[in-house]
Amino acid sequence: MLAGLLVGSVVGLALGMAVHRTPRARSAAVHVCGLILTVPSLAMYALLLALLGTIGTLPVIVALALYSLLPIVRNTVTGLNGVDPAVVEAAQGVGMGRWRRLVSIELPLAWPVVVTGVRVSAVLLVGVAALGPIIGGPGLGELIFSGLRVITSPNAVNLALMGTLGVVLVGMLLDGAFLVLTRVTTSRGVR
Amino acid sequence: MPAMIELEQLTKHYPGRSAPAVDSLDLTIAEGEIVILVGPSGCGKTTTLKMINRIIEPSSGIIRLQGEDVTRANPDHLRRRIGYVIQQVGLFPHQTIGRNITTVPRLLGWSQQRIDDRLDELMHLVGMDPGTYRDRYPKELSGGQRQRVGVARALAADPPVMLMDEPFGALDPISRERLQNEFLRLQEEIRKTIVFVTHDIDEAITMGDRIAILREGSTVAQYDTPETVLAAPADDFVREFIGSGAALKRLGLARVRDVELGQWPTSPIGSGREAALRALASSEHGSVLLLDDRRRPLRWVRADELEQPGSLERLGVEVRGTVEPTTTLAHALDAMVGSRVGAVVVVDGSGALLGTVDMRVIMAAVDTMRTDAHEQDREEVPSR
Numbered sequence: 001m002l003a004g005l006l007v008g009s010v011v012g013l014a015l016g017m018a019v020h021r022t023p024r025a026r027s028a029a030v031h032v033c034g035l036i037l038t039v040p041s042l043a044m045y046a047l048l049l050a051l052l053g054t055i056g057t058l059p060v061i062v063a064l065a066l067y068s069l070l071p072i073v074r075n076t077v078t079g080l081n082g083v084d085p086a087v088v089e090a091a092q093g094v095g096m097g098r099w100r101r102l103v104s105i106e107l108p109l110a111w112p113v114v115v116t117g118v119r120v121s122a123v124l125l126v127g128v129a130a131l132g133p134i135i136g137g138p139g140l141g142e143l144i145f146s147g148l149r150v151i152t153s154p155n156a157v158n159l160a161l162m163g164t165l166g167v168v169l170v171g172m173l174l175d176g177a178f179l180v181l182t183r184v185t186t187s188r189g190v191r
Numbered sequence: 192m193p194a195m196i197e198l199e200q201l202t203k204h205y206p207g208r209s210a211p212a213v214d215s216l217d218l219t220i221a222e223g224e225i226v227i228l229v230g231p232s233g234c235g236k237t238t239t240l241k242m243i244n245r246i247i248e249p250s251s252g253i254i255r256l257q258g259e260d261v262t263r264a265n266p267d268h269l270r271r272r273i274g275y276v277i278q279q280v281g282l283f284p285h286q287t288i289g290r291n292i293t294t295v296p297r298l299l300g301w302s303q304q305r306i307d308d309r310l311d312e313l314m315h316l317v318g319m320d321p322g323t324y325r326d327r328y329p330k331e332l333s334g335g336q337r338q339r340v341g342v343a344r345a346l347a348a349d350p351p352v353m354l355m356d357e358p359f360g361a362l363d364p365i366s367r368e369r370l371q372n373e374f375l376r377l378q379e380e381i382r383k384t385i386v387f388v389t390h391d392i393d394e395a396i397t398m399g400d401r402i403a404i405l406r407e408g409s410t411v412a413q414y415d416t417p418e419t420v421l422a423a424p425a426d427d428f429v430r431e432f433i434g435s436g437a438a439l440k441r442l443g444l445a446r447v448r449d450v451e452l453g454q455w456p457t458s459p460i461g462s463g464r465e466a467a468l469r470a471l472a473s474s475e476h477g478s479v480l481l482l483d484d485r486r487r488p489l490r491w492v493r494a495d496e497l498e499q500p501g502s503l504e505r506l507g508v509e510v511r512g513t514v515e516p517t518t519t520l521a522h523a524l525d526a527m528v529g530s531r532v533g534a535v536v537v538v539d540g541s542g543a544l545l546g547t548v549d550m551r552v553i554m555a556a557v558d559t560m561r562t563d564a565h566e567q568d569r570e571e572v573p574s575r
């Protein structure tokens with residue numbers, strides 16, 4: 001799951017940075033990422049299974065990465081556009097090139113908003129990832145599915161419940177971890 | 192003085208606008224001068240300024256810096272040779288004051304030692320203690336302190352040119368005046384070529400060695416020293432823009448040392464009453480100035496007061512509110528109006544009497560300024 005989030009973050013950040021200046025590219029990117037999120041997870045897994053021709057870890061990572069895009073892209077765009085234009089102009093005025101400006105000024109200032117996007121994605125993915133085992137991948141859902149498979153046994157409810165609680169717990173832990181991460185990676189000057 | 196910046200036929204058309212924001216502007220800015228671009232809001236001052244460091248690309252025309260055509264030079268390299276200060280300051284909020292100030296030296300790859308030394312020097316230059324402020328963040332400073340940091344950041348790599356767009360415009364009147372004065376003192380030291388934008392004619396007069404009064408389309412209505420602009424406005428537009436009180440504004444530019452001082456009868460306090468009466472009798476003034484043995488003025492005494500009994504040290508009124516040769520005539524006038532005798536005493540550094548400023552001195556000064564400006568106007572070949 002973390003691998004999916006990592007891939008999604010890198011791709012989402014890059015996409016957000018690429019489109020944030022042009023209004024048309026910006027709305028197109030956000031729309032497409034929004035569409036991805038409406039594909040039901042089972043259908044997505046099936047689709048990727050067919051597309052990649054393999055079961056197991058790879059399609060799960062790709063699916064998770066795709067699902068994580070919307071919050072990350074949207075927050076990257078919002079964060080970058082929220083940077084004070086006077087600060088950007090000053091950076092331009094001291095002779096920072098476009099790339100350097102982005103990396104050393106705009107991105108650090110947009111950072112709290114970007115990480116919030118990643119955090120939302122992480123929590124979102126926990127639920128989606130639970131279904132990973134359906135296509136032979138890893139995932140917390142294994143417990144739930146074991147429970148479902150032995151639905152008639154007295155253990156079934158316990159297994160499913162444990163799996164579900166586990167998913168919720170992981171979600172909460174991740175959320176907390178990201179809050180801490182945001183705090184330690186944000187400059188004291190913008191907190 | 193050689194030209195530092197030359198603008199030739201500089202023009203900016205914004206897309207979707209019929210009239211150009213800057214229309215074929217020709218302007219030459221001499222090395223070491225503060226040139227003020229002043230004019231009503233929307234006349235194209237900011238656009239003109241931002242074309243000099245190419246934050247806005249000109250539609251046509253040429254920009255020369257130290258004789259070199261930089262119209263198509265690499266803009267990032269160009270900007271490292273030009274300090275840039277804007278009204279909103281634009282400090283990097285996530286970086287400390289120290290890092291903000293050293294931005295350009297770090298971009299230029301200076302050694303750490305050189306950067307540290309320069310940081311100390313710059314912070315002292317703008318009157319901020321490095322130990323106290325270096326590691327603070329912008330949000331922990333007042334507006335005036337932020338703009339000091341903005342100026343330090345612009346000066347960091349010692350660029351020959353500074354562009355300033357209403358740098359003190361967002362400050363309260365008291366901080367603004369303080370920063371204006373500090374900046375003028377700083378300029379005495381650093382002697383940069385400065386292009387300074389403001390919409391405030393009073394700021395233009397205070398800050399400028401030369402002011403360009405612009406109208407719509409950044410067209411130059413008059414380009415001259417503040418004294419001349421005030422004394423001989425080129426046309427009705429300039430006259431209206433200067434507004435009322437031009438004569439008073441000129442008194443803010445002239446200094447006591449520039450005018451011929453009035454002389455009042457004086458008498459050493461130690462020489463007694465008779466000497467004072469004799470001094471008074473031989474002049475048309477109604478009061479005599481009593482001096483101590485080092486010619487420092489002590490008291491104003493009228494003839495009728497000299498008739499009264501009592502020690503000379505108690506007669507008349509004490510001399511207060513003296514001015515020095517560097518005081519502006521506006522301040523001298525203020526002191527004069529507030530004094531009982533209608534004159535203010537001018538003293539040198541040791542407090543010894545140099546003369547007085549009274550109404551006649553002020554009127555003579557206004558007259559001279561008027562004639563000077565007209566003569567200068569006639570001699571000069573019109574540059575527009």
Ligand SMILES: Nc1ncnc2c1ncn2[C@@H]1O[C@H](COP(=O)(O)OP(=O)(O)O)[C@@H](O)[C@H]1O
Binds near residue numbers: 206212230
């Ligand atoms: N980016 C822009 N796009 C279109 N028009 C602009 C832009 N910037 C300024 N203008 C117009 O150009 C004119 C000059 O603006 P500006 O240089 O900002 O004037 P000033 O600084 O003297 O107030 C104004 O009419 C303004 O509306």
Ligand SMILES: [Mg+2]
Binds near residue numbers: 236237238
């Ligand atoms: Mg402006």
